[in-house]
Amino acid sequence: MKNKILSSLLVATLLGGSFSLLSANGGVEDTQIGLRKTPLNDEKDVKLQDFKFGSGSAGESQKIERSYENAPPLIPHDTEGMLPITQQDNACIGCHAAEVAQDIGATPMPKSHYYDLRNKKALTDGISDSRYNCVQCHVPQAQTKPLVGNSFKPDFRNENEKHQSNLLDVINQGVK
Ligand code: HEC
Ligand code: HEC
Structure with missing residues (x-):
């Protein structure tokens, strides 16, 4: 069965809690909409492409330049054996707690x-x-080719901000 998802000039009408979608032309196949080019209602042919997370272990990886000023830094090292973070076990704190990090060489x-x-x-x-829950905001980087190009260029106010953060000092800038 072919699933047709109607596109172009979509008119969404809210009727008794449900949406109905109307289109001006014939619509496009759902395989044409998603980046994965497979039917959107069926996961059976979906394959995860091969990828590798940054391979260096903690202490041997290269830090990654911040995505923008005060962006949560990406995790440059592998996280083997550190995840999932549980109530009893948070390896990240063991190395990144302010009082121990410097001795370990961690930020x-x-x-x-x-x-x-x-x-x-x-x-x-x-x-x-x-x-x-560190990995809610900090994520490791996989070596994959982006499916969609991105021309975003961060604007750092000074060189330091490319490698460190100071959010608490600047959080109210422009607010009061
Ligand atoms: C064994 C110690 C250790 C553990 C455990 C560890 N890290 Fe790290 N982390 C480091 C070190 C050391 C660095 C600096 C890069 C390097 O030398 O590999 C680092 C770098 C980072 C950075 C980049 C900081 C920057 O300035 O760019 C982030 C983010 C990070 N770790 C998050 C985490 C998270 C989240 C976890 C838990 C899943 C974790 N780390 C567990 C030692 C550790
Ligand atoms: C709610 C989102 C969030 C969570 C959860 C979180 N962080 Fe962050 N982290 C940030 C953001 C945003 C920054 C950069 C801005 C700042 O706070 O200074 C940051 C910065 C950092 C930095 C860089 C510090 C520097 O001086 O450059 C390290 C290291 C770090 N976090 C480690 C961790 C670890 C380890 C955990 C878990 C115990 C964690 N973070 C949990 C959002 C988060």
């Missing part, structure tokens, strides 16, 4: 991670709970 977690933004309070007994 210390920044001030923003030791701060309770909601109550505007510096924390003295470790990071904020909202920072516990």
Whole structure:
């Protein structure tokens, strides 16, 4: 069965909680819409392309330039044996906690991670709970060819920001 997903001049009408999509021309096949070029309602032919995460282990990898000022840095080393992060086990803190990181050669977690933004309070007994799940924001990089080109160019206000962050110092800039 061919699934047709109607496109071009879509008119979405909200009727009793359900959408109906109308199109001016015949529509296009759903295989033409997604980047993976397979039917969107069927995962059976979907194959993950081969990829490798950055291969250096922690301590041997090359840091990656920040994507933009105060972007969460990408994880340059492999994460073998570190994931998933659980309530009992967070290997990342073991190396990146501010008090140990320098000795290990890891980047210390920044001030923003030791701060309770909601109550505007510096924390003295470790990071904020909202920072516990590191991989929610920090991700490893796979060596793959992007499916879509990207011409975004970050605008760093100074050279340091290409390699370090200072979000807590600048978070209110332009706000007050
Ligand atoms: C065994 C110690 C160790 C562990 C465990 C570890 N890291 Fe790292 N991490 C490092 C070191 C050392 C570096 C610096 C790059 C290098 O030397 O490989 C680094 C670099 C990074 C960077 C880049 C920082 C920058 O300035 O660009 C991020 C982000 C990061 N790690 C996140 C994590 C996360 C998230 C975890 C848990 C999944 C983790 N790390 C676990 C040691 C560790
Ligand atoms: C909610 C998103 C979020 C979570 C969760 C999070 N981070 Fe970050 N992290 C950021 C952002 C954004 C920055 C850069 C801006 C800043 O805060 O200074 C950053 C910066 C960093 C840096 C670079 C510090 C520097 O001086 O350049 C390290 C290292 C880091 N985080 C490690 C971790 C580790 C380890 C965890 C888990 C224990 C973690 N982060 C959890 C968002 C997050």
